[in-house]
Structures are given as C-alpha cells and as structure tokens.
Amino acid sequence: MSTPPETEKVAVENPENEKVALENQGRSSAAPSFSDESLTNPTGINEKALVRKLDFKLLPPLTLLYLLSFLDRSNIGNAKLDGLTKDLKITGNQYLFALTIYFIGYVLFEIPCNIILKRTTPKLWLPTLMLVWGTVATLMGVSQSFGGFLAARFFLGVTESGLFPGVVFYLSMWYKRTESHYRVALFFSAASLAGAFGGIFAYGIGFMKGVGHYNGWRWIFILEGLLTVVIATLSYLFIHNYPSTAPFLTEPERAFVQARLKGTDANNTEPFAWSNVLAALKDYKCWLYGFGFHTMSLPLYTLSLFLPTIISELGYTAAQAQLLTVPPYAVATVLTVIVAILAEKTHRRSPFILASSSLAIIGYIILLTAPTEKPGVSYLGTIFAAAGIYPSCAIVLSWATANVSGQTKRATATAMTITIGNCGAVLGTQLYRPKTSPRFHLGHGFALGYLVANLVVTGTLWWSLKRENRLKEERRAGGEVHHEEAVTSDEDVRWIFQT
Template identity: 80%
Template sequence: MSNESEKVPVEDTGRGQSTAASLSDESITNPTGINEKALLWKLDLRLLPPLTLLYLLSFLDRSNIGNAKLDGLTKDLKITGNQYLFALTIYFIGYVLFEIPCNIVLKRTTPKLWLPTLMLVWGIVATLLGVSQSFVGFLAARFFLGVTESGLFPGVVFYVSMWYKRTESHYRVALFLSAASLAGAFGGIFAYGIGFMKGVGGYNGWRWIFILEGLLTVFIAVVSYFLIHKYPSTAPFLTEPERAFIQARLKGTDANNSEEFAWSNVVAALKDYKCWLYGLGFHTMSLPLYTFSLFLPTIISELGYTAAQAQLLTVPPYAVATIITVLVAILAEKTHRHSPFVLASSSVAIIGYIILLSAPIKKPGVSYFGTILAAAGIYPSCAITKRATATAMTITIGNLVAVLGTQLYRPKTSPRWHLGHGFALGYLVANLLLQRHEAGEVPTEELVRSDEDVR
C-alpha cells in the first residue's frame, strides 16, 4: 500500500447518507493516516454523553411521578388509588400510539433538529404536570408526555446507526441505556432535596419536582441543538479524511442502505422465529423494568419509612444497578455474547423478588435488600436485551406490556404487593426460559438483518 494518503471521492445522497466510491476492503479497514480506534473514541466522546443525558432526562421525567406521589400529589389533586394507576397507564398509551409517527417525522427531518425538539416539547409538558390543578389536566399532560417521548429511543438508535457499524452500535446503545438506572438515582436525590421546598411560591413539594426537573429538561434541550449533529458527512468536529473513512466503513450497512421499503421484507421478518424470540425476550424484561421504576418509592415507603427517607433510599438500588449495567455491557461486548449475562442478571432479579414476596413484614431491611437485588438484575438484563432488539416490532411489544404493568401494584395489595411482585417474578422466569432456548446464541446481526426493514 502506498504511504501517501488516498483521496476518497464521496457522493452525497442528500440525506447525509454519503457513500465512498472505489474503496478496497484493505483501504477501509486500515487507511493511511486514520487510526480507527482513536476515531471511534473520538465519536464516543462527542456522541454518547449528550445522548445519554437525553435518555436520562427522559426516564427521569416519566418516572418521577413515583417520587411526586410521596410528596402529596394524590392528596392535593384528590386522586384515588385506581386513578393514580390510570395516570401511569395513559403515558404508555400515548407512547405506543405515536411511536411510529415520530419515526416517520425523524426520517423526513434530521436527528439534529428532531431529537432536541422532542426534548424541548416533552420538557414543557413535564413542567405543566407541576401546575396541573385537576386530575383531568394531569392526565392530559401525562398522555402528551408519552407522545413526545415516544420518538426518543428509536430516534437515538437510528442516529447511532448513522455513525457506527451494527456490532459497534449495540454496545453503545447498551451503555446509553444505563442512563435509565442512573435517572432513578438522580430522581431520588432531587426529590429528597426538592421536598424541602414545600410552601415555596405556595406550591407543595411534588409540584416543584415536576417544575424544576421539567425546566432542566428544557434547558438541556436548547443546549442539545448544538450538541447533536446531523450525519458524519457534515459533522464539524471531523476532518474530511475522517468523514470519508466513516462513510466508507458503513457502506452497505443500515446507515447507507438505500433499498426501498417493501412489504415482502416485513412479512419475512414476521415469519422469522428469531424476531419473535427476541421480541418476547424484551417483552419479559419490560414489565419488571417499568413497574420497578414507577413503584419503587411507594414500595420502600410502605416498608415503614417516611417519605423523605424513602426518597433517599431509592438511590442505592439504582446506583448499584448503574454500575453493574455498565460492567455487563462491557463484558457482553468483549465476549460477543449476551444470553449468559441476561441469564445471570435475571436470576439475581428473581432472587430479589423472592425476598420481597417472602421477607417478614417486621424486617424492612430484608425487603429493602430485595429491592437492591431486583434493580441489580433488571437493569443490566434489560439493557442487554433491548440493545439486541432495537427494532419497531420488538419495541412496540415491550411497551404494550408496560400498559399491563402500570395496573399491577394496586393499593389493596400493599404492603406485600403480591400481584405486582408476582407478575414481575413470573416474567423474569419466562425470560430465563427464553434465554435457555437461545443457548446456541443466534448472532445479533442475523436478527437485525431479518428485522431491519420493519423499523
């Protein structure tokens, strides 16, 4: 190979999906002057932090209702137990109904415009939750919060695919999903501190939880217009050789796939049993994930702790979950396998729920330890499963089960919560059975190839 840099001709398709012409495999994998590992690290530093922050605030704004409940939400708005559950449910109805329309808008605009705009709008809606004066108004805000957040995760997955190879993007998505558990930790800390604002401006503490966290989202959304980039072909932090190299190494992948939509591809994906297996795997993890994040403050409070104590006690389970999620994502990437890690993580969560169902009521410390194990198992398992099934079909299946999950922790089942804990335990056991069926470990690339046209 010549030591002189080759000039790579680039043709722009008009959507930021440029292709490099006449490149040999050798020049793609090791072009003169381009250090691939250094370039990937450069992309990670520029792309992952803002994406992780977006997802963190998304999960924070959807789950902080559990913290607000402890600070007087239901009392002030005269919300009954069943009405509160419906307020949780309606979020996911809006989420599921508008997920596909939001994806269509994304494809017709750009991630640089669409993702920060989504965030700006949901931040405004989240703020309005704090000034709601009636249950009906609160319901309307929760519904539109689901609508505006529905395009974030699929949008981020699409955005990541524009920069990384398929196998590389799985790892990055798993890392950014760790923000879900990190959001829970921050939510507990914020709720504890904001609880002392009771009476400020004539507002109770729960209102300030929504207002301040919503305004934080609005602020980050404005900043995100400068942090989210369009595509590699226009990224200002890349040199021309780096842009050409990125486009060349992605040639033929989802990012540069110009194949038109065809219903035959959809039918083929629906007939592929691997799509359904992985979809069911994500389905079995979604219910424990959402029920845990929405009800943890209430579960801890019912163990006999005060509202302020319960807010703080939500932090350790999420902190442990965040650390383990990152470690598991790294190990899964290095070994190129995910089933063994999902099996191990789900087993830890199962032990946690068994403790929650069987621990003596008079020993809250034992039950609290069960919540730590549940978090330490749910979040890593869900991150690994979701990163391997990030397609429209599987995401929709997973979010539909969240509608069921919001109705399981009914007030009359307190403090043992047999119904909610029992369902979560059953779903985790089902996840184990599915993972055992996948013991042969079908390569994730095969799944994505078979389902990529359903996105």
C-alpha cells in the same frame, strides 16, 4: 495480493470471529479484509482514537436526553410521596390509571415516530421531541385537576415515544454491529442514573414546600420539566445527523467511519418504502426481540415507578424513602456498564441476559418471602432486582439493532421491540394496588413470572439465531455467495446473527 469480493464481505459481517468465517469459506485466515489499514486507512487515522472521538461527541448528549426522559416519566413516584394524590384528590385506582395512560400514548406512537425520524433528520426530530415533552412535563406541575394531569401524562408518553427507538437506530448508523451494544448500554444506564438522581432531587425539592404557595410535588415536575426545556433548546446545537455530514469530522475521518461500516447498510442510500416496514412485521425474530423486552419492561417500569412506595411501605418516612431509592439504582448503573463491557468483549448476549435476569429473580423471591419485621432484608431484595433488571434491558434493547439489516426494517424493528415491550409496562402499572401493600404480592409475583418468561424467550431466541447461522454456514459451504457491493438484508447469506 487482492482479496476476492466475497471474502471481504464475509469478514465484515462476522467481525467477532473473522478467522472462522474465512476458514468456512475455505480461504486463508491471513487474507486481508475491510479492517486492513491498506484498504480502509490510507491516511493513517488511529481507529481507536476516532471511535473515542465519536463516543465523546455522540454519547454524552444522547445519554443526557435519555436521563431527562426517564426522570420526567418516573418522577411521578416521587411526587406521590410529596402530596400529589392528596392535593388533586386522586384515588388509588386513578393514580394507577395515570401511570397506565402514559404507556398507552408511548406504545401508540413509537413506530410512527421512528418512521418520521427516517424521513426527517435526527438533528431536527430528537431535540424537537425533547422540547415538547419538557413543556408537557412542566405542565404536570401546574395541573389543578385529575383530568388535566391525566391529559398531560398521555401527551408525555406520546412525545417521549420517539426518543429511545430513534437513538438506538441512530447509533447503528455510526458504529459497527459489535460495538453497538456497549453504546446502547451506556445510553440506557441513564435510566438507572435517573432513578438515583430522582431520589436525590425529590429529597431536596421536598424542602421547597410552600414556595409560591405550591406543594413540593409541583416543584418536582416544574423544575425537572424546565431543565428539560433548557437542555432541549441547547440540544439543537450538539445533536448531529449522520457521519457523511458530521461537522466535527474531517473529510478523511468521514470516509474512514463509512469504510468501517462497509458490509452493513449504514452507507446505503435507502429511500423509505412501506415494503421494508412490512418485512420487519413478517420476520418472526423481530417479534421475539419485542417479547424479550416485553418480559423485561414490566419489572423495569414497576420498579422505577413504585420503588419509592415499596420502600416507604417497609416502614420508612417519605424523606427516607426518597434517599433510599438511590443505592439500588447506583448498583444497577455500575452493573449495567460492567455487563456491557463483558458482552462486547465476548460478543455474546444471551448468556448475560440469562444471568442478569436470574439475579433479578432472586431479588423478587426475597421481596416475596422476607419477614415483615425485617425491612432491611426486603430492601436488599430491591437492590438485587434493580441490579438484574437494568443490565438485561440494556442488552435486549440493542439486540434488534445489531441483528436487523435494512435501514427502514431496522428502524421499524427497533420501534417494534419497544412497542411490544411497553405493553408489559401498561399491565404493570395496574399491579401495585394500595390494598396489596405492604407486601405487594400481586406486583412482585407478576414481575417474578415475567422474569422467568424472559429466560424462556431468551433461550428460544438464542437457539433460533444459532440455527439460522448454521444454515447460512451450510449455504456458504455449498457455494452460495453473493457478490453485491453491500449487504442490504439480514437474509443475505453473509449476514451472521449475534447470539
């Protein structure tokens, strides 16, 4: 028995609850869909094995790129403990401005970088970005003045700005909507891994003080920057474009990957048009995704940039502080992956953001109230903060990708999310001022307030998406069904938003 076209499309666009979607259409839940082997898998390809193959080919190299990206942007916190500010005669306020200018470059160039990605190819664009930022990161290690160091930080922000939004969009061209969060979360877990590795590397590199007449902080930038350059050169070989041209897939596998994505826009040939960019800018939900990350980016970056300083101000030596940054990030990495698995299995996002952000709130309450004579209690607060921040960020950053349809609109919405979000990071870099140490009430207080605001934004977005899904359900029940072959917009009555 053949399936009516409209039945097939509803099933695809609500894969997490296919039966309900079919019943809402007044048809049997036994009706076949695009997921049926008879329709999409005539060659007997094992879908789970193929998805694992995609994961193995795509995720490790992309995660390595982001690990190095986050390492190169956050190692300034480790370098500070190893003599950066003393050698370059950088005052406390100048150091904060050096942190801020990175995010100015990052915010200004995120949307342009994603537009360039859409107009070129991932295989060319992503490794080239990495090669340039690795070179800039290395130059920070040989800077001889504050002005030179400042210029390098700005261009590091410019060149790193295209990686994360680009990769999030790129993954949406390979995986189903219900699969995207888990992959983005694994990719984002590299941020917490970078924090853990950064502490270990900084501790070891600190013993290179005097080698080549360079202080330890210079070697942190030089060695980690050169590592990025080497990996970038190799990445031209292992970054692929899209399923239709992937050399590691057979022709039947390419066809099957594309069949899995039917009902989405991943298989469409969509020429670039500014009207699609404008569509993202006009959609209030795209702004809410951005504010969702905005309320997380300030806690995220203040913690990653200032954690070595926060720990050292608790009374630990510089070397001890470098090593003590590892446990918070290790816990954050594990929880990010666990929460990603749970979110994928339950097809829910909002509840996990609310729970994770609440855990981070507990951490900052501890940091603000713990007695100064008990540094171990405050240190526990950093673990709670990291353990809550990173899982929430991973979900927020993948939300727009799963819910926005139209390739250019989605690429723009993804860049908007991170652009709006990183405006919070710009503010955060000015909050941990030397005169507020060792308690850092100003910085911790802002982070706490932002996390509470995240609960409000997430709750608002949850309610809005459920409302739009309900309205679409009413329209479908009223007989409004589209018969086009593919969904080209999230305004389509068949498009179900993930909440």
